[in-house]
Amino acid sequence: MLSFAITVVAVLISAALFINLWRLIIGPTVQDRILALDTMYINSIALIVLYGLHxxxxxxxxxxxxxxxxxxxxxxxxCKYILRGDIIE
Known part of the structure; x- marks a missing residue:
């Protein structure tokens, strides 16, 4: 039962990764693209943790x-680069 649940959750998180990739490519503003990239990090962390559980x-x-x-x-x-134009002050 646990392996089935891990498989279902992995498929759903993979679908979320593809939706984030679409937002990263199509995103109308730079802020949307950064948010999509940050969410992709979170989803990839979830996939790695699921694989570790498996x-x-x-x-x-x-x-x-x-x-x-x-x-x-x-x-x-x-975010700092977008706000100020320079990373190192």
Whole structure:
């Protein structure tokens, strides 16, 4: 039963990734594209955690943590670049 639930959730999160990719490509403003990229990071973290649950190992949780940190830093840098035009003050 757990493997079926993991499969269903993985398919739904993959569908959400494709919708975010569509918003990243088509997005009318730059802010929409940044938000779509940030949401793609979150969805990819969820997929990695699901795969870690499926495999039963904690290695994937550490990888998800690294992706979360990189996603936060890159989103912050992109937002700062849009607001000020420069990342380093």
């Amino acid at each position: 495999e039963g190992t904690s290695l994937y949780f550490e990888a998800a943590l690294l992706i979360a940190m990189l996603g936060f830093v890159s989103t912050s840098a992109l």
